[in-house]
Amino acid sequence: MRRGTRQPFFQDPKRYLPFAAAYSKRRRKDAQVLHPELVNRLVKWLKTKPHLGPDDLLFPISGSVPGGKQRRTAEMMQRDLERARKTWIKEAENEEEQRRREESDFLKYRDAAGHFADFHSHRHTFITALERAGVRPKTAQTLARHSDIRLTMGIYTHIGLHDQTQAIESLPPPPETKKDGGESDAGQTDAA
Numbered sequence: 361m362r363r364g365t366r367q368p369f370f371q372d373p374k375r376y377l378p379f380a381a382a383y384s385k386r387r388r389k390d391a392q393v394l395h396p397e398l399v400n401r402l403v404k405w406l407k408t409k410p411h412l413g414p415d416d417l418l419f420p421i422s423g424s425v426p427g428g429k430q431r432r433t434a435e436m437m438q439r440d441l442e443r444a445r446k447t448w449i450k451e452a453e454n455e456e457e458q459r460r461r462e463e464s465d466f467l468k469y470r471d472a473a474g475h476f477a478d479f480h481s482h483r484h485t486f487i488t489a490l491e492r493a494g495v496r497p498k499t500a501q502t503l504a505r506h507s508d509i510r511l512t513m514g515i516y517t518h519i520g521l522h523d524q525t526q527a528i529e530s531l532p533p534p535p536e537t538k539k540d541g542g543e544s545d546a547g548q549t550d551a552a
Contacts, residue, residue, distance in 0.1 A: 393503065437478060
């Protein structure tokens with residue numbers, strides 16, 4: 361998304377962001393479909409940027425592209441999280457709530473388990489959210505712009521115990537069998 365132009369937001373009702381092959385992860389012409397709410401927010405934001413032309417980069421954050429500037433986006437994200445966390449803690453309604461917020465990992469760049477809130481972790485979150493929404497694996501692979509489904513499913517999709525529990529709970533219950541006398545043998549083992 362960082363290398364797209366503003367053109368599709370005003371011309372294409374499908375709401376996707378095209379990429380030239382030079383900027384695509386797979387070095388081919390590509391497109392990224394955007395959530396309708398993200399498109400709405402970007403359209404509002406673009407209205408505040410009248411100086412941007414239809415082919416100008418939306419987020420020129422790389423010095424390796426024409427018109428781009430080299431920016432340390434990981435550091436930018438850390439600073440944004442730090443500011444947001446300070447604001448969130450400051451907005452606590454009382455001292456006890458403020459103390460709880462200070463002790464939590466919420467909006468920290470690195471949590472107590474060593475997990476990072478960086479651009480790469482957003483890809484993991486995005487692809488896992490697709491899986492939890494019931495999106496087919498091939499569609500998730502395409503949205504992630506991966507060339508190999510094993511990367512999408514094996515590395516970027518995270519399945520937790522709650523996901524496994526939901527899967528089992530979605531199944532019908534095991535059938536009960538009847539003994540010759542018509543009694544149910546539910547709960548009994550072969551040894552009984």
